[in-house]
Amino acid sequence: MTECPLGAVVGVGRTADVFEAGTGRVLRRYKYEGYDATYEARVMRHVRRYGYPVPEVFDAAGPDLVMERVTGPTLLDHLLRNPWSARRLGGVLAELLEQLHEIEAPSWMPDSHGPGQAVLHLDLHLSNVIMTEHGPVVIDWRNARRGAPMADVANTWLVLATAGRFGQAWWAAVVRSSLLSSFLRHFSADELMAHLPEVAERRFTDRGVEEKDRVAAARLLQRLGFP
Numbered sequence: 001m002t003e004c005p006l007g008a009v010v011g012v013g014r015t016a017d018v019f020e021a022g023t024g025r026v027l028r029r030y031k032y033e034g035y036d037a038t039y040e041a042r043v044m045r046h047v048r049r050y051g052y053p054v055p056e057v058f059d060a061a062g063p064d065l066v067m068e069r070v071t072g073p074t075l076l077d078h079l080l081r082n083p084w085s086a087r088r089l090g091g092v093l094a095e096l097l098e099q100l101h102e103i104e105a106p107s108w109m110p111d112s113h114g115p116g117q118a119v120l121h122l123d124l125h126l127s128n129v130i131m132t133e134h135g136p137v138v139i140d141w142r143n144a145r146r147g148a149p150m151a152d153v154a155n156t157w158l159v160l161a162t163a164g165r166f167g168q169a170w171w172a173a174v175v176r177s178s179l180l181s182s183f184l185r186h187f188s189a190d191e192l193m194a195h196l197p198e199v200a201e202r203r204f205t206d207r208g209v210e211e212k213d214r215v216a217a218a219r220l221l222q223r224l225g226f227p
Helices: 038-049 075-081 083-100 149-162 172-184 189-204 211-223
Strands: 009-012 016-020 025-030 057-061 064-068 118-120 129-132 135-138 145-147
Touching: 038 057, 038 064, 038 118, 075 083, 075 129, 083 118, 083 129, 083 135, 083 149, 083 172, 118 149, 145 149, 149 172, 149 189, 149 211, 189 211
Parallel strands: none
Antiparallel strands: 009 016, 016 025, 025 064, 057 064, 118 145, 129 135
């Protein structure tokens, strides 16, 4: 990987920090010991070839991923500032998943969540979509796998329904309900329910998921009648 001088910190997260890395570029540096970003870069290049909205990748090695800098609020930031946009944003997420699942996964992508040949993001939620002036752009592809599309949809549903990212505002429950109803109307409820326990189990063991979100996911499964 070509050395590039790091600039100001652009963002700090639980899994990675992001730095300026020259004009129009950022470096995403993962915090996991031994993590190799080259797989994520390869996935991003693959879906980009099919016209999917992801940042252009310039280089990757070890924990570092150098890519195009995209500017704009995340869908979560936009929703918190404009809660009346919940129905529209639920539709945006659904359309991004539908578009992604039309892309056939290459043979080098590991299988996950049953038979299927589609590319799965497996972490597509409000914080991983940036709304640029040209439209939504999807980031954070480290969990991408090949498999059944409805597993990917079920994972997004679980995150939207249980992740504590709406704060304690009085309108939070109404906004979440509107977002979910708009998202779910695009998909078969029976197919989603079939995949929900499996994706929930994966979420329970994900080291990047906060404990309160694991508890919320477990309660959702109980309410839906799963043991």
